Amino acid sequence: MNAELKLFALGTAGVTLVLAALLVIVYGAETGPVLQALAARTPLLLSGSPDFSRFEGGFAANIVISIWAMAIAAVAGTALGVGMISQSSLVRTPSFLLMNVLRNSPWLVVLYAMLYLLPFEIALFGTVFSFSPMIKAVIGLALPVTANVAEVFRGGVEAVPTGQWESARSLGYRRLQILHRVVVPQAIQFMTPNLMTTYAMLFIGTSLVVVTGADDVLSVARTVIASDGAQYATAIYLYVLFLFFIFCFPIAILTRWLEQRVRVRQ
Amino acid sequence: MTLDFSWLLDPLYQTWLLRGIGTTILLSLLGMVLMFAIGIAGAACLHLKLRFLQSPVTIFVELFRNTPPLVQLFFLYFMLSEIGLTLTDPVTGGRIPLFTGFTCVVLSLGLYNGAIAVEIIRSGLLAVPAQTVEGARSLGYSRLQTFRYVELPIGLRMSIPPMTSNIVSLIKTSSQAVLVAVADIMYGATQIMLETFRNLEVMLLIWVIYLVIASLAVLVVRRIAALFRIPGYGS
Numbered sequence: 001m002n003a004e005l006k007l008f009a010l011g012t013a014g015v016t017l018v019l020a021a022l023l024v025i026v027y028g029a030e031t032g033p034v035l036q037a038l039a040a041r042t043p044l045l046l047s048g049s050p051d052f053s054r055f056e057g058g059f060a061a062n063i064v065i066s067i068w069a070m071a072i073a074a075v076a077g078t079a080l081g082v083g084m085i086s087q088s089s090l091v092r093t094p095s096f097l098l099m100n101v102l103r104n105s106p107w108l109v110v111l112y113a114m115l116y117l118l119p120f121e122i123a124l125f126g127t128v129f130s131f132s133p134m135i136k137a138v139i140g141l142a143l144p145v146t147a148n149v150a151e152v153f154r155g156g157v158e159a160v161p162t163g164q165w166e167s168a169r170s171l172g173y174r175r176l177q178i179l180h181r182v183v184v185p186q187a188i189q190f191m192t193p194n195l196m197t198t199y200a201m202l203f204i205g206t207s208l209v210v211v212t213g214a215d216d217v218l219s220v221a222r223t224v225i226a227s228d229g230a231q232y233a234t235a236i237y238l239y240v241l242f243l244f245f246i247f248c249f250p251i252a253i254l255t256r257w258l259e260q261r262v263r264v265r266q
Numbered sequence: 267m268t269l270d271f272s273w274l275l276d277p278l279y280q281t282w283l284l285r286g287i288g289t290t291i292l293l294s295l296l297g298m299v300l301m302f303a304i305g306i307a308g309a310a311c312l313h314l315k316l317r318f319l320q321s322p323v324t325i326f327v328e329l330f331r332n333t334p335p336l337v338q339l340f341f342l343y344f345m346l347s348e349i350g351l352t353l354t355d356p357v358t359g360g361r362i363p364l365f366t367g368f369t370c371v372v373l374s375l376g377l378y379n380g381a382i383a384v385e386i387i388r389s390g391l392l393a394v395p396a397q398t399v400e401g402a403r404s405l406g407y408s409r410l411q412t413f414r415y416v417e418l419p420i421g422l423r424m425s426i427p428p429m430t431s432n433i434v435s436l437i438k439t440s441s442q443a444v445l446v447a448v449a450d451i452m453y454g455a456t457q458i459m460l461e462t463f464r465n466l467e468v469m470l471l472i473w474v475i476y477l478v479i480a481s482l483a484v485l486v487v488r489r490i491a492a493l494f495r496i497p498g499y500g501s
Contacts, residue, residue: 014325207334
């Protein structure tokens, strides 16, 4: 953990210093008042409410959206990944095609498409479910991430020696049973670092949900800039950069550490 | 639900779309040039263990890799106009901003994907066999010459597979240009949507166009990879 800890300290301190230096360069003598304005707007940017009374908007919304999207993508991606390693080409080919289409589509376009593709509300068994911008954002982000999860799943399964498959088959297991009981439990350690990278990518991608009208940190930032004046724009975007960095960087470091451990064990 | 694509026959919309495709491709190409420049320079600093550059490069890579390119784009767009860098137009004598939306998009694409490219190229350099490097050294090449003539050419080839997904990511990310009003293909699409209200159809078409561009890019990279293949490495 030592090298990673060093990198963590260097990265956190260095990036904070760089962002602070940029703030001072841009604002010069006005840095003090700008910092005060930022501090006053912090609750709004973090939680979407002026006094931390609820956590439905701002940076909290980004975290909620990313967790839901990852949960959906994990389930759908595993299913797609199982399809991609199927023995029947009738299942395998469409799965591969779907994975490639989803992986090569820009997230922004998928989000826009979901905005128009999904209805405002849907009546199911007498109850009306309404698709809020938040739900559309979650579905729009989950789609491309599904492809990434499927690739990670396939890579993890392929990293398990084929001997494991053969011996499990000779013990009388069926294909899905082998996957579930023998291969995936061993593949999980190869998959974990890649899944974490996927999550970090997804979290970075949540900045795009601004186009669906969800109440995310960038939407709040734009509202604040519109109300407080364009002179604060640079400071607020610097602050948002800092927020994303502080959330994603520890994940990146942890990923690297786990990768090292997996490599050593092999 | 019926899909209506009759608006595609309108020559005006066709020009918008084609021009948009041109801008998107230009953005992506310029972004790629910057990405490679940053990637190679950064990887060289880390690989050659340049004492005073190592920490700044690491900080740069971690900053740009762990933050959203969209926020980087907005930040660049607003900061550069805040600083107010302008050029004097030699023709009209008027002052034009040095950093237009287009420049900011190229910069943000180059910075974000360049930061990722640094790591990719560096791991490519690490994959160069140590014996090859030793051989070059024993032939009398200096450290820099070894890097320039032996390690970099082999390392870049080693890094082609992960670089392909980075290039696709760059092309996909270029769709953000529309959010700072650069007339790329998404911009053309929003214009058409405003006039025809065929939102879903336009978005589906744009989706397909991006898929085609990204797939073409993958094909081109595959050709390049085949051309520069090192016999005996890979399949």
